[in-house]
């Protein structure tokens with residue numbers, strides 16, 4: 001592989017805390033933070049919800065795979081992926097040989113954390129809780145397939161989740 005490598009890649013469902021915990025972990029480790037969702041918005045000039053409605057989810061997943069490919073060779077800090085990035089087999093393959101933390105969250109707390117936000121197109125339907133349940137069930141094996149570390153975040157404050165991440169990284173966990 002050419003280029004640099006992220007110290008850590010963060011995956012997990014919406015509301016798991018990839019952005020919040022990822023940013024804090026980067027600060028703690030003294031490395032930069034990058035979020036692939038933000039890369040996609042910057043590269044396309046479009047909001048993620050608009051890409052879903054105007055171009056469809058398959059087009060978004062292709063853009064996402066390319067954005068992950070690029071970030072993995074450009075970024076040497078903490079890299080947060082989008083919640084559904086693991087759905088694409090190509091994206092999962094890109095994660096082999098990287099240190100990947102899966103931030104897990106259960107249905108009740110995940111639904112509470114994602115709330116009524118309209119920023120998440122896949123949870124914007126009539127029954128976001130049922131959608132969230134189906135999403136967790138379908139994706140759990142995929143997060144586990146790519147992860148080298150799994151941390152359950154239910155009832156754990158973001159700074160404490162960072163403690164657990166750092167302990168795993170430094171082998172003191």
Ligand SMILES: Nc1ncnc2c1ncn2[C@@H]1O[C@H](COP(=O)(O)OP(=O)(O)OP(=O)(O)O)[C@@H](O)[C@H]1O
Nearest residue numbers: 013014015016017018019020083113153156157158
């Ligand atoms: N461990 C935690 N405990 C309590 N609240 C949390 C925790 N982690 C994140 N949150 C809160 O949950 C919300 C979602 O967090 P965040 O945006 O970091 O999730 P995400 O995994 O990046 O989601 P997305 O896939 O939509 O980008 C935020 O309001 C954040 O403050």
Ligand SMILES: O=C(O)C1=C[C@@H](O)[C@@H](O)[C@H](O)C1
Nearest residue numbers: 014037048082083084120121
């Ligand atoms: O869970 C998902 O499929 C998504 C999560 C977000 O991070 C964004 O990547 C987008 O809203 C899709």
Ligand SMILES: [Mg+2]
Nearest residue numbers: 018019020037
């Ligand atoms: Mg996020």
